[in-house]
Amino acid sequence: MTVMEKLVATDQPLLRVDGLTKRYGPRIGCADVTFDLYPGEVLGIVGESGSGKSTLLSCLAGHQRADLGRISYDGRDVLAMSETERRRLSRTDWAYVHQNPRDGLRMGVSAGGNVGERLMAVGARHYGQIRGKAVDWLGRVEIAVDRVDDRPSAFSGGMQQRLQIARNLVTGPRLVFMDEPTGGLDVSVQARLLDLLRGLVRDLGLSVIIVTHDLAVVRLLAHRLMVMKSGRVVEQGLTDQVLDDPQHAYTQLLVSSVLQA
Amino acid sequence: MIRIESLSKSFTLHNQGSAVIPVMAGASLTVAPGECVGLTGQSGAGKSTLMRMVYGNYLTAGGRLIVGDLDVATAEPRQIIALRRHTLGYVSQFLRVVPRVPTLDVVAEPLLALGTPAEDARDRAASLLRRLNIPERLWSLSPTTFSGGEQQRVNIARGFAHTYPALLLDEPTASLDAANREVVLTLIEEAKARGAAILGIFHDEGARARVCDRLVDVTGFTPRLAA
Numbered sequence: 001m002t003v004m005e006k007l008v009a010t011d012q013p014l015l016r017v018d019g020l021t022k023r024y025g026p027r028i029g030c031a032d033v034t035f036d037l038y039p040g041e042v043l044g045i046v047g048e049s050g051s052g053k054s055t056l057l058s059c060l061a062g063h064q065r066a067d068l069g070r071i072s073y074d075g076r077d078v079l080a081m082s083e084t085e086r087r088r089l090s091r092t093d094w095a096y097v098h099q100n101p102r103d104g105l106r107m108g109v110s111a112g113g114n115v116g117e118r119l120m121a122v123g124a125r126h127y128g129q130i131r132g133k134a135v136d137w138l139g140r141v142e143i144a145v146d147r148v149d150d151r152p153s154a155f156s157g158g159m160q161q162r163l164q165i166a167r168n169l170v171t172g173p174r175l176v177f178m179d180e181p182t183g184g185l186d187v188s189v190q191a192r193l194l195d196l197l198r199g200l201v202r203d204l205g206l207s208v209i210i211v212t213h214d215l216a217v218v219r220l221l222a223h224r225l226m227v228m229k230s231g232r233v234v235e236q237g238l239t240d241q242v243l244d245d246p247q248h249a250y251t252q253l254l255v256s257s258v259l260q261a
Numbered sequence: 262m263i264r265i266e267s268l269s270k271s272f273t274l275h276n277q278g279s280a281v282i283p284v285m286a287g288a289s290l291t292v293a294p295g296e297c298v299g300l301t302g303q304s305g306a307g308k309s310t311l312m313r314m315v316y317g318n319y320l321t322a323g324g325r326l327i328v329g330d331l332d333v334a335t336a337e338p339r340q341i342i343a344l345r346r347h348t349l350g351y352v353s354q355f356l357r358v359v360p361r362v363p364t365l366d367v368v369a370e371p372l373l374a375l376g377t378p379a380e381d382a383r384d385r386a387a388s389l390l391r392r393l394n395i396p397e398r399l400w401s402l403s404p405t406t407f408s409g410g411e412q413q414r415v416n417i418a419r420g421f422a423h424t425y426p427a428l429l430l431d432e433p434t435a436s437l438d439a440a441n442r443e444v445v446l447t448l449i450e451e452a453k454a455r456g457a458a459i460l461g462i463f464h465d466e467g468a469r470a471r472v473c474d475r476l477v478d479v480t481g482f483t484p485r486l487a488a
Contacts, residue, residue: 038339191360198359202374220359224338238317238338245319249275256276 012075014039014175014207015060020069022059028231029055033069035226035236039174042201042208044222044239046215046254052231053211054179060209061096061177062086073175091121095168099180101160105152105167111138112148114167122171137166141196158189162196169200178210182217194220215258219243227251262427262458263292263315268324268334268482270314284310288324288482294426297449297459299473302480308462311479312429315460316351317341328427346374351429352420356404356412364390364407365400368418375423382422389418392444410436414445421448428452430461434468446471 013036022029030052037043045053059066062078071078073093078086090096098104105114115134116124124130135145141162143155152160161181168176181197182190198221201208212218218225218239225239227248235248246252268288274280285307292298300308313319314333315326321334329348331340345351350371358367365386366373372382390400393414399407404415413436420428430449434442442465449472452459463469469476 041339041342188361195359195362219357223342237320238341240318241320241338244313245272247273247320252275 011038013037014074015209016070016072017060018070018072020056020059020066020071022055022064022066028052029064030059030228030231033233035233037175037207037209039207040201040205041224042206042210042222044218044225045209045211045228046213046218046225047228048213048254051228053228055231056228057177057179057209057211061094062090063096091118092171093174095171095173095176097161097164097168097176097178097181099183101152101157101164104164105160107151107153110149110151111143111155111163114152114163115170118167118170133170134166137170138163140200141166142192156189158185158193161185161189161193165193165196165200169204169206172204174205174207176206176208178208178212180212180214181210182212182214190217197221215243215255227254262294262329263290263460264325264327265290265311265315266325266327268311268314268326269322269484270310270319271322283484285314285479285482286484288479290477292427292458292460294456294458295453296474297453297461297472299469299476300460300462301469301476301478302483306483307479309431311482312351312431312460312462316345316349316429346371348425349427349429350420350423350425352417352431352433354413354431354435356416356419358404360405361403363401364395364404364415367404367415368422371419371423385422386418389421390415392448393418394441394444410438410441413437414441417445417448421452424452424455425457427458428460430459430463432462432464434463434465442468 015037018034020033021031033056045056047053058064060071066079109117112131112134115137116130119130119133135148138148139145143159143162152163155163182193185193194217200206210222222239224236225242226233226236227242227250229250235242235246235251242251243255246255266289268285270285271281271283288311290298300311302308310319314321315328317333324334325332326334328344331344333341365383368386368390369382372385373379395411395414404412407415417433433445437445446468449459
């Protein structure tokens with residue numbers, strides 16, 4: 001059975017989010033967010049700055065604590081977990097790709113070390129195997145083997161982002177959170193990264209939640225789309241359907257405001 | 262294979278005075294396995310809108326829209342994703358791909374998404390590209406830089422890579438020369454022979470006469486303006 005067939009065979013959501021709410025004092029961060037995410041699915045979250053999409057992502061990833069609601073991962077209640085359990089989850093099953101690679105990399109450590117460190121954190125001890133796996137992953141994200149001992153500070157922005165992805169995926173996570181992963185990159189570099197991400201999602205059967213303000217990125221990457229405004233989800237559905245036949249006034253405005261290249 | 266019953270559709274333009282524009286009412290048709298049904302009607306009559314609704318790209322306001330055993334009108338997004346992956350192919354007039362991806366992979370992608378081994382998927386892609394006369398030296402390049410006719414043929418190769426039981430074709434012969442038009446018509450005939458249900462838009466009257474078993478004029482589905 002291939003990865004895809006296995007995925008089709010599993011009919012249980014990997015992640016269930018129900019009524020998730022986060023307030024900052026009297027202000028709403030995000031309110032009453034509900035969705036399911038299945039294995040192999042990419043969910044895009046779009047909305048303008050301040051719409052609550054980043055708050056939602058950080059509550060999901062456990063960087064912030066939600067005030068209300070439930071998050072269930074693979075049948076386990078995430079908000080009821082102990083801090084140790086949750087940390088173990090974010091080191092093994094989960095990954096988080098930051099917009100700025102500097103937030104997700106250790107800039108003083110070599111590229112190979114950045115990837116190998118993650119393996120050691122989950123118990124790998126054999127140096128040869130760690131290095132072998134690190135080199136393999138650098139290859140997958142198209143970083144030449146002769147750069148393995150260079151520090152990320154010597155890399156271009158696009159390479160740093162690909163290194164961050166390798167560091168995140170080396171431990172074989174099932175759920176990846178991405179915050180504007182293509183933001184701040186040249187369009188040519190963006191295309192290369194999109195191609196890479198699509199291949200990884202397909203071949204590894206990853207589930208991904210990607211926050212972005214770039215509608216072209218979600219069209220090419222996300223299966224489903226959620227549109228947020230003022231902390232609430234105003235519309236969700238199949239990505240191309242939401243973009244081509246938007247139902248909510250805000251989504252219509254968002255879609256019609258995109259400049260055509 | 263495809264059964265449409267009293268389908269309706271309207272667009273509500275919230276940012277233009279909430280104007281409601283009814284675009285379709287009472288649309289009904291069926292396409293049996295092995296049959297090709299052509300949609301006719303003037304530009305703006307709703308041919309593409311109907312095709313987009315069948316594909317789940319546009320939402321429906323009312324009615325039933327059965328493809329295989331799924332009602333697309335009420336299906337969950339993930340059911341439509343699975344339908345598009347396994348059952349329902351779509352050759353649109355425009356190629357929309359990630360820039361930089363080689364043509365061979367663009368064509369192989371529907372098979373890779375189904376879990377077909379990469380080598381088999383690329384073999385199938387290569388044979389389609391060869392049949393459609395895309396020179397082999399272009400296969401490693403992204404189709405985004407190709408001419409309109411070449412892009413159209415890449416799009417067709419991609420649409421025929423997997424043997425979908427149902428297929429939507431939007432002007433598949435539009436910008437093709439005689440030789441390539443013949444290849445596409447043969448591909449359509451082969452798909453029919455293996456039992457695919459095809460719904461298509463063909464402005465090319467010769468093509469329409471050759472592959473379509475029946476024609477449906479969508480003008481009959483245009484809502485009457487209120488008197």
